[in-house]
Amino acid sequence: MADRRAASMTASGIAHSRWVLRGMRGVVSAPAAILLLSMAGFGVLCREAGLSLGQAMFATAAIWALPSQVVLVGAIASGAALPTAALSVALSAIRFVPMLASWVPMVRGARTKRWQLLALSHFVAVTSWVVSALHLPKLPGEARLPYFAGFALTLTSAGTLVTGLSFALAGALPPILAGTLFFLTPIYFLTALTASARLQAERLALGAGLLLGPLFRLSGLPLDLVWAGLVGGSLAYIGHRILARRA
Structure with a gap:
């Protein structure tokens, strides 16, 4: 055994x-x-x-x-x-x-x-x-x-x-x-x-990040990458909610 x-x-x-x-x-x-x-x-x-x-x-x-x-x-x-x-x-x-x-x-x-x-x-x-x-x-x-x-x-x-x-x-x-x-x-x-990026919110966040990333970098603010993600993600979320209500 x-x-x-x-x-x-x-x-x-x-x-x-x-x-x-x-x-x-x-x-x-x-x-x-x-x-x-x-x-x-x-x-x-x-x-x-x-x-x-x-x-x-x-x-x-x-x-x-x-x-x-x-x-x-x-x-x-x-x-x-x-x-x-x-x-x-x-x-x-x-x-x-x-x-x-x-x-x-x-x-x-x-x-x-x-x-x-x-x-x-x-x-x-x-x-x-x-x-x-x-x-x-x-x-x-x-x-x-x-x-x-x-x-x-x-x-x-x-x-x-x-x-x-x-x-x-x-x-x-x-x-x-x-x-x-x-x-x-x-x-x-x-x-x-x-x-x-499959969802509309993801595409909006990606686009916002591409636009805001260079702007925050040029602004000279500390934590520019973090701020770009925070602001861009928030704007993408708000935009997604607005578009979802209109649909």
Whole structure:
């Protein structure tokens, strides 16, 4: 009896390892490549903002959401206090709540433990969520958690390394190449937000941010990024309510 149980556990472990490896191979994909290139731009952004190499890599690994990482760097560059910067990052991460709500049923198996979901939920971002929605429903229930773990952990590790490499090499790169990498971050930010803006309120908020962001930056006010988001989001909400009443 004990031998059968041991054999069953061994077979289960081997199967899980195979799914982890398949998830790791899933990093070789177009969405992951685009994200890693954008992480290279984030490394250059951190260097330009005055962060250290360790701080840049820690921001990638600890936050793992490029828009939120940009919010953090913007808050630091504008002279915001640490609690204010932390609050800005936390508020920018609220958008992940519906992603997590739909991710849990996709990845949960019959034997999935709560602590496993809590640990892996940190890695749920736009790219990993899209990959989950595309691939996890096609996999057996017991394969979904190890597949996601292999994909997410590998992608996060690669993103952290790319951030560090681009930070270290930014000073040695030709100015045109360094500038190109630097520009990748806002381009990724803008295209990701545009692609995910499904509701009218989201599109209004995006448009308001595009208009108010440069204005608050030129105004010289402290916390210009925070003010642009607060005022732009409030105007978008009011505009959405007015349009909804007229419809």
